[in-house]
Amino acid sequence: MDYKHAGVDIEAGYRSVELMKKHVAETVRPEVLTGLGGFSGAFSMDSIKNMEHPALVSGTDGVGTKLKLAFLMDRHDTIGIDCVAMCVNDIACAGGEPLFFLDYIACGKNIPEKIAAIVSGVAEGCKQSGAALVGGETAEHPGLMPEEEYDLAGFAVGVVDQKDLITGADIRPGDTLIGIASSGVHSNGFSLVRKVFEMTKESLDTYYEELGGTLGETLLTPTRIYVKALRNIKDAGVTVKGCSHITGGGFYENIPRMLPDGIVASVKKDSYPVPPIFKLLAQKGDIAEEMMYNTYNMGLGMVLAVDPADTEKTLQAIAAAGDTAYVVGETKAGDKGVELC
Numbered sequence: 001m002d003y004k005h006a007g008v009d010i011e012a013g014y015r016s017v018e019l020m021k022k023h024v025a026e027t028v029r030p031e032v033l034t035g036l037g038g039f040s041g042a043f044s045m046d047s048i049k050n051m052e053h054p055a056l057v058s059g060t061d062g063v064g065t066k067l068k069l070a071f072l073m074d075r076h077d078t079i080g081i082d083c084v085a086m087c088v089n090d091i092a093c094a095g096g097e098p099l100f101f102l103d104y105i106a107c108g109k110n111i112p113e114k115i116a117a118i119v120s121g122v123a124e125g126c127k128q129s130g131a132a133l134v135g136g137e138t139a140e141h142p143g144l145m146p147e148e149e150y151d152l153a154g155f156a157v158g159v160v161d162q163k164d165l166i167t168g169a170d171i172r173p174g175d176t177l178i179g180i181a182s183s184g185v186h187s188n189g190f191s192l193v194r195k196v197f198e199m200t201k202e203s204l205d206t207y208y209e210e211l212g213g214t215l216g217e218t219l220l221t222p223t224r225i226y227v228k229a230l231r232n233i234k235d236a237g238v239t240v241k242g243c244s245h246i247t248g249g250g251f252y253e254n255i256p257r258m259l260p261d262g263i264v265a266s267v268k269k270d271s272y273p274v275p276p277i278f279k280l281l282a283q284k285g286d287i288a289e290e291m292m293y294n295t296y297n298m299g300l301g302m303v304l305a306v307d308p309a310d311t312e313k314t315l316q317a318i319a320a321a322g323d324t325a326y327v328v329g330e331t332k333a334g335d336k337g338v339e340l341c
Helices: 010-025 064-073 079-093 112-129 190-196 215-220 227-235 250-258 276-285 289-293 308-320
Strands: 054-062 097-107 132-140 150-161 176-181 242-245 263-267 300-306 325-333 337-340
Touching (some): 064 079, 064 150, 064 190, 064 215, 079 097, 079 150, 079 227, 079 242, 079 300, 097 112, 097 227, 112 132, 112 150, 112 227, 176 263, 176 308, 190 276, 227 300, 227 308, 242 250, 250 289, 263 300, 276 289, 300 308, 300 325, 308 325
Parallel strands (some): 097 132, 263 337
Antiparallel strands (some): 054 150, 176 300, 176 325, 242 300, 263 325
């Protein structure tokens, strides 16, 4: 008896590392001091010496049950983008710059080509956000997980000068709310998605005219990464007063997280186009509008609060980053929360 017969293939682990090296190499920043394969990743802090009061910001998250779609479609090269996005978008929300990222893959059976495909997506997310992929872990769990399944989670560290922290404390009535378009459902609410649509290969391969593609392609579209957009806004000289990453809990849970007491965010539902996938979800699942806005991003992956005088400059900075933005409402005096009108 040996470890391989017990279900853990060490040689497969070695091959996985070899296959992923080229993807990891594409994310290297000058500050990275160690190569892949060490016991830890080292990252130089020399580049932040010019900050007055540097503070580390961190984020950790997973992809959730969106992974089920990747299993059914046997498509594993984009799910890593979702994992990175969920972490680095939270860092960007605080005004931070992502520095480095680590992933954790737990699998029932280590299939090197599949693991490399997953990591290729992680590397792509790191490239989009400017973070270095400095390490990770692939754990084989025979008997605990089915051989064809895996779970994916990640952890990111960033930095921000304390004077540039986005806290929401300075939001006042009359500030402009700007929404940045999402790429679709992103990585939240998939437990409900899987109740609405039949989770079979045939169902996911069904083409919908209103979606302009198959259901599976639409749902598996990776989460948009907003690091560049937030960086452009800062470089344009705009102070973002508040920033909300619209994840699980939708508008009602996430927008209030950026608001101080005594401020209500008034969002106009008709101020931007809601992507067709959300309309299809609501229709097929007979889901009430309030539940949709309490579960999904409904087409806005980020909502920012800025001074009205900075509105046009903010929109231009976001467009220059390749994102689409809309003026979606304003802040008002009132009980802390969100009103949709």
